[in-house]
Amino acid sequence: MVKRSFFFVVLAFILTVPLLGFGQSASAAGFVDVPYRASKEVNYLAEGGIANGSSATIFGADKTVTRAEAAAFIGRALGLDGTKRETKFVDVGSGNFASGYIQSAVEGGILSGYDGGRFLPYKEVSRGEMAVMLSKAFGYSFGGTLSGAANALTSRGIASGVADGSFGSSQMIKRADFAIFLARAIAPTFRTIQTDEFKTTMWSNTGDLNVRSGPSTAYASKGKVAKDARVSAAHKVGNWTYIRSGTTVGFVNSYYLRSTETSSATKPPVSTADPRLTSQTIILDPGHGGSDPGAIGFGLQEKDVVLKTGLKVNNLLKQTPFNVKMTRSTDVYLTLANRAAFASRNNGNVFVSIHANAASASATGTETFYSAAANSQNAADSKLLATKIQERMIAAWDLRDRGVKEAGYYVLKNNTVPSALLELGFITNKGDNDKLKSDYWLNSMSKAIYYGILDYYNAKGYDVNSLYNVAK
Known part of the structure; x- marks a missing residue:
């Protein structure tokens, strides 16, 4: 009787424990339909916003990947511009969820279309086509053939063959398997063999x-x-x-x-630019910091995004004859008085304060401020600086142009040099926020600020033409 009871207890335990090792589903990023074999990879891609499902709980693991989905997965992984827009294809309108990624992938030589100007966004992707896409996306040499692309993936431990011993190039690929192979291409820790060499x-x-x-x-x-x-x-x-x-x-x-041990080696020769630039110091002022987070929207803090932007502009300016100094390069708090006095203490010539705006959820756009409270020359130069940077920022992000405005902000009216305060976008607006949290768009904005500073110096009669190539 004791033995029989023990048997039923064990049987009940077996029946209630999920048999994850036998191909049943496991939860991945909240998805209930992802098989255990793909759960780590899907979790990884979901963490980075590369993969998503049809709902909060359904990934569609067993669905076949379409060309539009493949473009979106790869585009997100590579940080391509996914902004919905017109494409070169008659069957991909600007409203298609993957239109931006499709156009970017085509421009990058990762994907191509078909006769008649078609992309066929809903055409299912085969394993062979997947191998070619990933080989192009990650720069693997494959000789332009399906077999070459298959070998490029299998030799790196990214993909393996099917039951009959072949690669199964003609078989359609499911979303779970596409996620596995994409995660392995990104992060070698997922691969079946370790092939990455840090050379x-x-x-x-x-x-x-x-x-x-x-x-x-x-x-x-x-x-x-x-x-x-x-x-x-x-x-x-x-x-x-x-x-x-x-x-x-x-x-x-x-x-x-x-790629060089000393950062100065990356600077272009001073002789290629106006020699007077070596005496010019640019002050970059990322707003807020430390105990002052600034505005907050959708989990993003202003102090973080403006510091990241400032560091990017700083790195561009370091490749030029300009001197560049930052009021803060880490997450620290500074008073407004310290910020305003920083330019004077450091022999600055231009002061650029970087911020993100906040208001209602519908408020959107980019604007730049200057102060007319300073002496007349500084006021005129401040307006010129603000105007040049605003023009570049609008061209970079194409948000609503809220204009160049005069304002009495402390860091502007109490500064001793031409000064501008930039509001990149509204952290409280979903569309603006998407750009503020994107490395792709912050790179674009940092270049715009850099170009705007060059435009200012160009208007002031300095030869900066050779420096525009630094941010290419």
């Missing part, structure tokens, strides 16, 4: 550089790299580089890496 030596351009688990700021930081630290680099994923620094392995934004 390239590089150096960091900035301190406290986050090493992230994936190629975007959506991924968690695994550690930090100090300024001018030597790192070993492997492959790139879009604008991110997979590196090793000591025992820390992960992704850093390529923007913050250089």
